[in-house]
Amino acid sequence: MRVVSSSQMRSIDANAINNYGIPGIILMENAALAVIQEIKKILTIDNKKGVKGQKAVILVGKGNNGGDGLAVARHLTVLGMEVTVFLFAGTTELSGDTKLNYELYQGIGGKIVSVEDEKQLRLFKLALMQAQIAVDALYGTGFKGSIPENMLSYIEDLNKTELPVLCVDIPSGLEADTGKVHNSAVIGDVTVTFGLPKLGHYLGEGPIYSGRIVVDQISIPEYIINEEKIFAYLLTDDIVKPLIPVRHPHGHKGTHGRAVLIGGSTGMSGAVILAGKAAQRCGVGLLQLVVPEGIAETVDLGVIEATVWPAKDYEVLTASSWKVIEERLSGADACAVGPGLKQTESFLSVLKSMLKETEVPIIMDADALNLISPELDILNSRKGKGTLILTPHPGEMARLCGCSITEVQENRLKLAVSKAMEWGVILVLKGAGTIVASPDGRVFINLTGNEGLGTGGTGDVLTGSILSWLAQGVPPLGAACMGVYLHGKAADILKEQYGSSGYTASELVDHLPKIRRDIESR
Numbered sequence: 280m281r282v283v284s285s286s287q288m289r290s291i292d293a294n295a296i297n298n299y300g301i302p303g304i305i306l307m308e309n310a311a312l313a314v315i316q317e318i319k320k321i322l323t324i325d326n327k328k329g330v331k332g333q334k335a336v337i338l339v340g341k342g343n344n345g346g347d348g349l350a351v352a353r354h355l356t357v358l359g360m361e362v363t364v365f366l367f368a369g370t371t372e373l374s375g376d377t378k379l380n381y382e383l384y385q386g387i388g389g390k391i392v393s394v395e396d397e398k399q400l401r402l403f404k405l406a407l408m409q410a411q412i413a414v415d416a417l418y419g420t421g422f423k424g425s426i427p428e429n430m431l432s433y434i435e436d437l438n439k440t441e442l443p444v445l446c447v448d449i450p451s452g453l454e455a456d457t458g459k460v461h462n463s464a465v466i467g468d469v470t471v472t473f474g475l476p477k478l479g480h481y482l483g484e485g486p487i488y489s490g491r492i493v494v495d496q497i498s499i500p501e502y503i504i505n506e507e508k509i510f511a512y513l514l515t516d517d518i519v520k521p522l523i524p525v526r527h528p529h530g531h532k533g534t535h536g537r538a539v540l541i542g543g544s545t546g547m548s549g550a551v552i553l554a555g556k557a558a559q560r561c562g563v564g565l566l567q568l569v570v571p572e573g574i575a576e577t578v579d580l581g582v583i584e585a586t587v588w589p590a591k592d593y594e595v596l597t598a599s600s601w602k603v604i605e606e607r608l609s610g611a612d613a614c615a616v617g618p619g620l621k622q623t624e625s626f627l628s629v630l631k632s633m634l635k636e637t638e639v640p641i642i643m644d645a646d647a648l649n650l651i652s653p654e655l656d657i658l659n660s661r662k663g664k665g666t667l668i669l670t671p672h673p674g675e676m677a678r679l680c681g682c683s684i685t686e687v688q689e690n691r692l693k694l695a696v697s698k699a700m701e702w703g704v705i706l707v708l709k710g711a712g713t714i715v716a717s718p719d720g721r722v723f724i725n726l727t728g729n730e731g732l733g734t735g736g737t738g739d740v741l742t743g744s745i746l747s748w749l750a751q752g753v754p755p756l757g758a759a760c761m762g763v764y765l766h767g768k769a770a771d772i773l774k775e776q777y778g779s780s781g782y783t784a785s786e787l788v789d790h791l792p793k794i795r796r797d798i799e800s801r
Contacts, residue, residue: 348416458483535564727767
């Protein structure tokens with residue numbers, strides 16, 4: 280599914296209005312009808328009599344979002360509902376289509392309360408007590424910054440109500456491009472958004488405030504939308520399913536991908552074991568692991584189907600491991616380095632050699648990322664050679680970028696896209712709403728996964744999963760997207776079974792083939 284910024288959506292709207300002759304009032308009317316359709320669904324779930332006689336409260340601002348709200352109020356009134364509009368603007372501030380909808384609603388005797396002082400707040404509290412639904416049409420996708428003081432008490436009361444709250448296009452107070460909330464925002468149960476979903480619905484705090492998202496194209500033709508250069512997408516089954524490799528009936532282990540996994544250290548054998556198991560459960564044909572000699576036996580017992588190659592190092596991998604790594608990379612289809620590695624300074628020379636001297640697609644994770652962070656210029660040596668995928672969590676990303684974790688989290692999308700392009704890599708920025716960014720500027724936002732993934736080993740499982748798909752011939756960007764999406768889906772199944780805590784990375788591994796099979800069968 281495509282996702283747009285506020286400016287992209289404005290461009291699409293302007294194109295439809297100015298170049299294709301679709302009047303703005305028609306788009307506003309269609310937006311209102313989309314909201315009405317959802318209100319009918321909400322109010323008639325437990326009430327077979329329909330919406331007639333029920334009551335609604337609608338908060339309206341001065342802009343086009345307020346115009347949508349006034350059109351909604353008019354349609355609900357025509358349907359027989361008792362509607363009270365709380366207008367946070369003077370009538371002289373209304374213009375264009377919003378003013379027209381104000382006049383149309385007023386013309387059918389619609390009830391409007393102009394918000395001026397504490398008296399209207401008391402009326403609002405009373406109206407909420409009597410209503411069956413509330414609609415937020417204060418601000419649209421152009422909003423940035425903080426909610427004005429005169430609205431804060433209204434939003435606070437709205438957020439306390441047990442009524443279903445429907446947001447028009449985007450929750451008021453939520454920034455459409457970043458998902459940031461500065462001082463307050465409406466917490467919606469449902470958000471009906473128009474044209475295409477907005478980045479802010481899914482970034483930052485967007486998922487918390489937006490609730491269930493309903494998308495309505497409001498009659499904007501597909502060819503108009505296609506004229507906009509859209510760079511962001513949501514990962515879905517429809518995107519992932521075509522990427523799943525089909526096994527040839529005459530295939531064998533050598534035709535299903537040859538992967539090399541490098542990592543592990545004393546006390547950290549579990550990381551490389553989990554990554555190895557994940558690679559195998561995702562279907563890689565042959566897996567070779569290069570680990571320090573001191574943990575080789577443990578790893579061999581942990582991943583019995585793989586071939587384990589001990590390096591000369593005993594506790595941690597160092598520069599002396601390059602010879603055995605170089606041998607294993609010969610003939611490999613993909614390589615991952617980092618799980619359980621530890622930051623041994625001399626191993627940096629191995630990473631440099633891997634980048635400069637091989638064309639095998641490489642995934643760098645964990646301490647491999649920490650080792651290169653002081654010398655990011657080495658990434659330039661990879662350009663024009665094989666694929667490079669980096670999979671940092673926010674802390675690792677902060678080290679790579681030389682900034683704070685807070686700065687990373689507040690600018691996840693922008694930072695991921697800019698660094699993927701600057702470094703010429705596929706960047707997987709892990710965390711809630713994992714982002715997969717491509718060096719060509721495309722970006723994919725993942726909505727699968729949950730807080731239960733915040734436990735040791737789950738990142739190693741992700742690395743092994745991406746490694747497997749990459750080795751099996753899935754295009755690099757697709758392999759990163761598949762790994763992230765299926766990893767999160769497996770976690771969501773586990774949450775259904777056990778709740779948001781208590782399941783382990785090992786259980787995540789075991790669910791990977793089940794999730795793949797579910798998508799394959801659809």
